[in-house]
Amino acid sequence: xxxxxxxxxxxxxxxxxxxxxxxxxxxxxxxxxxxxxxxxxxxxxxxxxxxxxxxxxxxxxxxxxxxxxxxxxxxxxxxxxxxxxxxxxxxxxxxxxxxxxxxxxxxxxxxxx
Amino acid sequence: xxxxxxxxxxxxxxxxxxxxxxxxxxxxxxxxxxxxxxxxxxxxxxxxxxxxxxxxxxxxxxxxxxxxxxxxxxxxxxxxxxxxxxxxxxxxxxxxxxxxxxxxxxxxxxxx
Numbered sequence: 535x536x537x538x539x540x541x542x543x544x545x546x547x548x549x550x551x552x553x554x555x556x557x558x559x560x561x562x563x564x565x566x567x568x569x570x571x572x573x574x575x576x577x578x579x580x581x582x583x584x585x586x587x588x589x590x591x592x593x594x595x596x597x598x599x600x601x602x603x604x605x606x607x608x609x610x611x612x613x614x615x616x617x618x619x620x621x622x623x624x625x626x627x628x629x630x631x632x633x634x635x636x637x638x639x640x641x642x643x644x645x646x647x
Numbered sequence: 648x649x650x651x652x653x654x655x656x657x658x659x660x661x662x663x664x665x666x667x668x669x670x671x672x673x674x675x676x677x678x679x680x681x682x683x684x685x686x687x688x689x690x691x692x693x694x695x696x697x698x699x700x701x702x703x704x705x706x707x708x709x710x711x712x713x714x715x716x717x718x719x720x721x722x723x724x725x726x727x728x729x730x731x732x733x734x735x736x737x738x739x740x741x742x743x744x745x746x747x748x749x750x751x752x753x754x755x756x757x758x759x
Contacts, residue, residue, distance in 0.1 A: 567746050569746075569749075574751065575751065576736060576749045576750060576751040576752050577691070577736065577738075577749040578749070579746045579748070582745075582746050592746060624690055624691070626690075634679065634696075634740075635681055635693045635696055636746075636747055637693070638690030638691045638692070639690055640689060640690050641688075641689070641690050
């Protein structure tokens with residue numbers, strides 16, 4: 535168990551409201567990632583972080599921002615949620631080196647009405 | 648055993664058969680490849696990985712084959728069991744420090 539927790543695990547919100555998802559790790563790993571998963575699209579990278587205050591965009595970053603003010607927490611924010619952001623969001627960490635497997639959290643299911 | 652063509656979204660096999668799930672990757676410079684299994688309602692779980700300097704790697708009941716000439720990756724599951732029913736994703740790492748890029752996944756259904 536790589537010690538990742540995501541919160542909330544489930545959330546229903548309305549269009550136009552802000553939403554923040556939290557990913558917390560207990561092992562001080564450098565790399566953290568946010569993916570979204572949708573039917574027919576697999577897992578797509580939203581943003582990732584390679585250290586405190588160091589983040590970069592993935593392939594589907596529009597409409598999302600992230601912050602990493604401390605090693606253990608990586609926050610994903612939807613400033614103004616839209617129905618197209620209804621999805622399951624997964625956080626992942628890389629536990630060693632610059633390449634290698636990612637350990638995933640259990641996911642956060644977000645529904646935007 | 649049962650094999651599938653590239654990118655088929657579903658594969659149905661009988662318990663005890665061998666399963667082969669195929670995947671094509673996009674970047675000839677990718678140097679690391681990985682297979683994940685995802686059960687319903689859970690996050691993806693690591694199965695097996697392979698680096699580009701290898702063409703085959705074996706684990707417990709699973710084998711990954713890498714053909715760099717045609718940019719093709721396959722996962723072979725021996726003696727498939729009902730507990731193997733899940734969605735299987737291949738992923739590639741295009742450069743050090745960046746994220747894994749995932750394929751669309753294949754749903755494996757095992758009937759007893």
